[in-house]
Amino acid sequence: MYFFLDFRSVLVFIGQLLVLFYVIFVTKNWRFFKFAWHNNGFFFPMFPFIGTMYIAVIAGQRKNVIAMADFVQKYIGFPFNLWHGYDYYYFTQDPNEAKTLLHNLGAQNKGTVYNDIAYVFQDSLLTIEYKRWRLRRKEYAKCFKPSSLKMFSLDYYKGSSDFIREIMAQNGRQSLSYDDFTKYAFKNFFLTSLGLDKQPENMHRFGECLMQFQEDVAQKLLDPLTPVSMWYYLSPGGRNTAKNMKEITSISRQIFEDKTKQRADFKAFIEHEDNPALLDLMMSLKGTLLNDKNVLDDLVFFSAAASDTSGHFLMICFTLIGMFQDVQEKIYQEIVDLVGQKPILPDDVPKLEYIEAVVHETLRLFPVIPILSRKLDKDVDLGDKVIPKGSNVGISVYHIQRNPTYWPDPLKFDPTRFLPENASKIQPNTYMAFSSGPRDCLGKAQALCMLKITIASVVRNFKVLSKHKSVEEFKVMSALSLKTTHPLDCRFVPRTAELQHGSQEEI
Numbered sequence: 001m002y003f004f005l006d007f008r009s010v011l012v013f014i015g016q017l018l019v020l021f022y023v024i025f026v027t028k029n030w031r032f033f034k035f036a037w038h039n040n041g042f043f044f045p046m047f048p049f050i051g052t053m054y055i056a057v058i059a060g061q062r063k064n065v066i067a068m069a070d071f072v073q074k075y076i077g078f079p080f081n082l083w084h085g086y087d088y089y090y091f092t093q094d095p096n097e098a099k100t101l102l103h104n105l106g107a108q109n110k111g112t113v114y115n116d117i118a119y120v121f122q123d124s125l126l127t128i129e130y131k132r133w134r135l136r137r138k139e140y141a142k143c144f145k146p147s148s149l150k151m152f153s154l155d156y157y158k159g160s161s162d163f164i165r166e167i168m169a170q171n172g173r174q175s176l177s178y179d180d181f182t183k184y185a186f187k188n189f190f191l192t193s194l195g196l197d198k199q200p201e202n203m204h205r206f207g208e209c210l211m212q213f214q215e216d217v218a219q220k221l222l223d224p225l226t227p228v229s230m231w232y233y234l235s236p237g238g239r240n241t242a243k244n245m246k247e248i249t250s251i252s253r254q255i256f257e258d259k260t261k262q263r264a265d266f267k268a269f270i271e272h273e274d275n276p277a278l279l280d281l282m283m284s285l286k287g288t289l290l291n292d293k294n295v296l297d298d299l300v301f302f303s304a305a306a307s308d309t310s311g312h313f314l315m316i317c318f319t320l321i322g323m324f325q326d327v328q329e330k331i332y333q334e335i336v337d338l339v340g341q342k343p344i345l346p347d348d349v350p351k352l353e354y355i356e357a358v359v360h361e362t363l364r365l366f367p368v369i370p371i372l373s374r375k376l377d378k379d380v381d382l383g384d385k386v387i388p389k390g391s392n393v394g395i396s397v398y399h400i401q402r403n404p405t406y407w408p409d410p411l412k413f414d415p416t417r418f419l420p421e422n423a424s425k426i427q428p429n430t431y432m433a434f435s436s437g438p439r440d441c442l443g444k445a446q447a448l449c450m451l452k453i454t455i456a457s458v459v460r461n462f463k464v465l466s467k468h469k470s471v472e473e474f475k476v477m478s479a480l481s482l483k484t485t486h487p488l489d490c491r492f493v494p495r496t497a498e499l500q501h502g503s504q505e506e507i
């Protein structure tokens, strides 16, 4: 009896605490509740610490932001309102709202969900606040000028030839994996944009640590229950991250030391160089715009931004090419008609229009960064509503790009949508795979160039095969960048002997 009374008192006490919590919380955050009420309301109750993130558990995949957004869309529809812990999020799939937000100068800081990443990369270009970001982006943009592409495309072609040699030996016996493509993209980035003239000894280890690091951080992102500092020190994933960061930092230091030796007079080099390599530029900014920690954080961030995105993209794109033989045939015809069996030269790349359309159509269906997020430091007027200062926004590029209102038969893999003659049929702001506005992808032109050369070069040498039949079979997940929840089947069988790699001329 006593136990029962005590238990009841405890329940009453918890109830009172909850009521008190709601009264204080709602009063403090009234402007968000008011805004949300007029915009599809709150249909999910929010709880202390976790907000509404328990939805991820109900949706069945706790670490999968797309599954969560799909679930809420099904029961509530867009726009919807969520609480990531105590942070308010307005989620939209409206292309005009997306454009207004991404271009508004009051919406250029990253959403609070990035704080977990910022804990690890405190001061990288990805996460720093807008005021400091502007100057840094302006400097880094010098390394991504279109004129750099001429130089890099020769290296991308060489990289694709090495890759071809590696997969030739397998003769289509086994599928390649996400890791295989991520390592390939990583190596390309190191030997081009970064400016290393040879592979550093421990580059593979750097790549492995980076991939593991991304896997672990992705696990943390949707979990507001565990504070990031506690996760970092106490959970296996966090401790693993700390260990990997330590190794990545030590390899990065070594890379910088080697580079310093290589260019004792690098400042003079920068002044005369139209397209400075990233590593040279970072070193020249050390002590002024960047400190030691910023340089290391940016090196890790750039390496991740360049490898994970392009690697995941290539795995999915080649699988689609293997599934849709008619698309593959058109790719093959384009490269053979325009370039033949010669090396792919910088001037050939812009001519590969169908291959470029394949890249965009893959990214439309599978945007590797499926959800963009920003935090508003001013009220932002969207025309029919004003989002209050302090809100976070989530922009579901994934849902915009699969919306039948803008994309007829949205799950059909049809690269012709992106051919120049059809460009006028694409409604504005309905394709944002590289984001939009000031904080869009800095590496877009380089990524496109590398991906086009890789696809052209590989399809010219191999028949790509996949046992998958339809886009609907792909179950996607994303915490950092999108991939499938299951391995993909994608094999490469060398084309006829005379077209095999042996016949490719060296540059």
Ligand code: HEM
Binding pocket: 125, 126, 137, 189, 193, 302, 305, 306, 307, 309, 310, 313, 363, 367, 368, 369, 372, 373, 432, 433, 434, 435, 436, 438, 439, 440, 441, 442, 443, 444, 446, 447
């Ligand atoms: C398939 C390839 C790629 C895709 C789809 C992609 C997509 C994106 C997207 C959507 C963003 C914006 C994120 C946001 O708004 O929060 C971004 C940012 C960025 N990307 Fe890419 N990316 C790709 C490849 C690359 C490559 C190869 C590089 C470098 C060589 C790169 C460098 C960057 C950088 C530096 C940023 C941050 C820009 C800033 O905040 O100023 N990306 N990328």
